[in-house]
Amino acid sequence: MNTSRPFIRVVAGIVLDKQGRCLLSSRPEGKPYAGYWEFAGGKVEAGESELAALQREFEEELGIRIETARPWLTKIHDYEHARVYLRFWRVEAESWSGNIQAREGQQWSWQRPGGFTVSPMLPANGDLLAALAVPTQLAGRLKTGFYGENAMGGYRVVPFALAEPQHANVLIGEPELRARGKMPAAQSVWVVIDKAEQWPLVQDADVAVWQVQNREAAEAVCGMLDSGVALPLVVLAEPKLAATYRSRWLAGGAHAVIADDETEYV
Known part of the structure; x- marks a missing residue:
């Protein structure tokens, strides 16, 4: 080089x-x-x-x-x-x-x-162009999926286990993806992580969803954003952390922030 x-x-x-x-x-x-x-x-x-x-x-x-x-x-x-x-x-x-x-x-x-x-x-x-179609305002949960709207209308992301052929966007946990050994067949694949060590493993995803449940993870998201992210990063955080860090995450380059009180993984 x-x-x-x-x-x-x-x-x-x-x-x-x-x-x-x-x-x-x-x-x-x-x-x-x-x-x-x-x-x-x-x-x-x-x-x-x-x-x-x-x-x-x-x-x-x-x-x-x-x-x-x-x-x-x-x-x-x-x-x-x-x-x-x-x-x-x-x-x-x-x-x-x-x-x-x-x-x-x-x-x-x-x-x-x-x-x-x-x-x-x-x-x-x-x-x-594909990333721009992802809404910046999202709601939902890991076990049921996320939804929002873009300039073309409604947008939905469905858990991989519940997905049917008509569902273009699917959600899968990084451990399950690693066990499968390949990306699901879908228009876009959203991969869920909960620690910085998983970030390098999801760079082939269309969207990364970082589940944040403590301040250490919240600060790790800030550090990753400071370094620059190459794919849309959606932060799924415990409500109090979402309220505390939302402005900082968005100012750093997060695509969207979702407040969530669930703890289970996809």
């Missing part, structure tokens, strides 16, 4: 509107993958914070002002010329202002997660 490659930090923004749609733009002529659709963003300059870079890039490219944003997923790509650390930030509908302008001659479009109509998309965006 070439250890002399530079380390480049890049930010991209998931800008949402009041209908839950996300903003995509095409790459302008003269850039690699010209005409492909992506989430806007760019390189973090020396001495610049990630949020400041996000704000600058959206002002330069699309003419809108980002007031606040929160980190979401982190991807690391190794190239021959550099190692790229790419952080995606979520920008809610009330957190940006201005009128969108195609300042680089690009196209732009509002798209519904789970129902994208523009193409071609950048190849690396496939996992992101």
Whole structure:
């Protein structure tokens, strides 16, 4: 491995509107993958914070002002010329202002997660598009599953033991998954863990659910988020811990937080 490659930090923004749609733009002529659709963003300059870079890039490219944003997923790509650390930030509908302008001659479009109509998309965006379909407001329990809504309508996750062919999203505990030796056949697989040691074992999942029942586990979630997570992390926590840590977890990049008083595992 070439250890002399530079380390480049890049930010991209998931800008949402009041209908839950996300903003995509095409790459302008003269850039690699010209005409492909992506989430806007760019390189973090020396001495610049990630949020400041996000704000600058959206002002330069699309003419809108980002007031606040929160980190979401982190991807690391190794190239021959550099190692790229790419952080995606979520920008809610009330957190940006201005009128969108195609300042680089690009196209732009509002798209519904789970129902994208523009193409071609950048190849690396496939996992992101699927992750965006996962609701950020969820309810339910491990033994019965979770439910919520996204821009396409109702969304349900069913325990693997109860799943039927029509169920697209299934929930399974990491020990059971390890015993099976392979992922269930489903559109998305949510894997439940309860300790940091299991985190490396679930990176092929579509969503990780971290069950938190004490402060040690709550702090472990904070540490994992500080390092950056590559897949949506849903925190399922005992109610008092959920109330105490919810803001911190979400600010660190958790996809959703669910308060739960059950102790059994899937």
